[in-house]
Amino acid sequence: MDFNGSDTIPGPRTEDHLPHTAQAAVKIVIVGGFGVGKTTMVGSVSEIKPLTTEETMTQAGIGVDDNYGSETKTATTVAMDFGRISITEQLVLYLFGTPGQERFWFLWNGLFEGALGAVVLVDTRRLEVSFDVMGRLEERGVPFVVAVNTFPDGPRHDIEELRTALDLSPEIPIVECDARRRASSRDVLMTLMKFLHSLAVEKAPV
Amino acid sequence: MTPPQRRRRFPKTSPEPAPQPPQEGQDTPEGPKKNPERLYVITGPDGTERSELDLVTLIVAHADPPPSATPEQAALLRLCTAPLSVAELSAYLSLPFSVVTVLLTELLTAELVTARAPVIRQALADRSLLEAVMHGLQRL
Numbered sequence: 001m002d003f004n005g006s007d008t009i010p011g012p013r014t015e016d017h018l019p020h021t022a023q024a025a026v027k028i029v030i031v032g033g034f035g036v037g038k039t040t041m042v043g044s045v046s047e048i049k050p051l052t053t054e055e056t057m058t059q060a061g062i063g064v065d066d067n068y069g070s071e072t073k074t075a076t077t078v079a080m081d082f083g084r085i086s087i088t089e090q091l092v093l094y095l096f097g098t099p100g101q102e103r104f105w106f107l108w109n110g111l112f113e114g115a116l117g118a119v120v121l122v123d124t125r126r127l128e129v130s131f132d133v134m135g136r137l138e139e140r141g142v143p144f145v146v147a148v149n150t151f152p153d154g155p156r157h158d159i160e161e162l163r164t165a166l167d168l169s170p171e172i173p174i175v176e177c178d179a180r181r182r183a184s185s186r187d188v189l190m191t192l193m194k195f196l197h198s199l200a201v202e203k204a205p206v
Numbered sequence: 207m208t209p210p211q212r213r214r215r216f217p218k219t220s221p222e223p224a225p226q227p228p229q230e231g232q233d234t235p236e237g238p239k240k241n242p243e244r245l246y247v248i249t250g251p252d253g254t255e256r257s258e259l260d261l262v263t264l265i266v267a268h269a270d271p272p273p274s275a276t277p278e279q280a281a282l283l284r285l286c287t288a289p290l291s292v293a294e295l296s297a298y299l300s301l302p303f304s305v306v307t308v309l310l311t312e313l314l315t316a317e318l319v320t321a322r323a324p325v326i327r328q329a330l331a332d333r334s335l336l337e338a339v340m341h342g343l344q345r346l
Binding site: 010011012018019022023025026027045051053054055056084085086088091093096110111113114116124127128131134136138139140141157161162164165166167168169182186189190193194197200201204 | 208209210211212213214215216217218260261262263264266284285288289290291293294296297298300302303304322323324325332333335336337338339340341342343344346
């Protein structure tokens with residue numbers, strides 16, 4: 001990219017600037033398969049138009065030893081959408097939507113580092129896509145809630161049936177949502193925050 | 207319709223034991239083998255010490271771009287006259303996060319920008335922080 005004409009680089013619109021008082025940020029990760037509504041959810045609650053940060057994944061070709069010096073490498077660019085909510089004059093919340101499939105887990109390095117928690121967004125038409133993601137979060141000790149994005153043509157399961165299918169412990173909240181609606185997405189985030197709060201109280205009841 | 211069935215997993219309490227490096231000077235079919243430094247030794251077990259910059263570290267420029275600044279650095283400095291996260295800088299510059307962290311490390315060393323560290327989740331989340339976020343969400 002040519003940066004010499006950098007005056008033309010699109011920056012934040014005036015109304016998208018954070019106040020100078022902004023001191024710190026926290027993040028929440030929304031994870032789920034393609035087409036499940038991650039970007040829709042980010043967009044419905046974000047105060048800025050969702051932005052995209054890209055990362056390049058380079059994979060060494062198989063059989064590198066056999067063709068030493070002419071390794072075949074394939075580079076894949078993966079996009080991660082995110083949005084922002086100003087909490088106070090000092091505190092900002094960022095929401096990152098990230099694909100849940102195993103081949104994208106390299107994106108997770110650093111992403112979950114210090115994240116408050118995660119929302120696993122599931123689509124009842126492809127429930128199994130979220131299985132590995134939940135296992136991975138459990139292994140990492142990242143607290144999460146499950147949000148079922150309701151699609152008109154998706155099979156309907158009641159919450160307890162889903163809890164059994166997802167093998168979730170009773171305290172992990174499962175909620176239905178419509179990711180297109182701001183209030184509904186906000187409620188999902190609020191469910192996560194209340195869950196995190198209950199965990200904090202449980203660990204240090206004062 | 208019966209949904210597919212998952213099995214729960216649990217936190218990995220102890221890290222997997224590191225593979226034993228072959229003994230120095232141990233003979234292999236190709237002759238004596240040296241131990242190359244493994245990458246994970248350099249970056250730490252989970253990449254945690256790789257960089258102090260997080261996607262949500264807020265960056266603020268101190269000064270106008272000096273004449274010596276590269277075009278990339280100048281573009282970056284112009285973007286963060288007001289606080290902006292590393293993720294936003296990456297998005298506006300259309301550069302991968304990893305590239306932006308390199309540029310920012312140079313600017314931090316030159317003291318042209320400051321970084322406001324993110325609030326990270328401790329083993330025990332700060333209750334007042336969680337409450338502040340909840341109040342903020344309620345106002346949405």
